[in-house]
Amino acid sequence: MIEYVSDALLAALFPADAGGLGVLRIAGPLQVDATIEASGIDFDGTRHLVFFADVTTYAGQDEQFVRETAAAWNGGFVPAPASRLVKFFRAEADRETMFYPSEWPLPDPAMIWQFSEALGMALIAHAEAYPSTSQYFYMPQTGKLDALYNRLARKFERGEMGATFRCVTRPASDEGGFYGFERI
């Protein structure tokens, strides 16, 4: 079982002296393989990875699982081909702690607005590099992350991020769900 992200990917996304305190830097996307790309967000000295994974790949090639999850959480919404599940986490996090936001706070809680913009910018960079990807999905594991993606959805719909996306699906269950953004 792999616990941490490969050092080779970290070196490619976070070159020495490129980021640091007071700097927001986004790099990528970089192709990992045919179904996964990765970007890096250097945010005031903290490093965050953003993975863009083919939905079926993320589900371990289990298409039935994808269908059942969509039916349970998002009213049966079916992702478009080549769509990507977006997952971000701290570069230093292991497979367990990465899911707990309390383990990886931002340097200042008031930075959350700019961090949500950084997530949006990373998405736009991917959309520009991979025009065949029309839909992106975020799966928040807490209500606070849910609010962050909801805010991001409004920014996209108002055109504040430059490229325009519309929100095509939202969580429809109390236990979880997906935000889905589709380029217009």
Place this chain on the structure above:
Amino acid sequence: MALNASSKLRPKVIAVQKRGVAVILQRTEAAAENGALSEKKARETYRTTVRVRTRRTADSES
């Protein structure tokens, strides 16, 4: 409509995420081992100064 904005974890979501992240880590490691990530440098696409919003406004909450 967003669900309740609390810090409470959603166990079923985390179970799905753990499964997906295991795939990502495994495939990234495989790419590194076969040299697909060697000598690569990701292009910088955005750079700015970090800012802290000190006061909540109606717009920031929207």
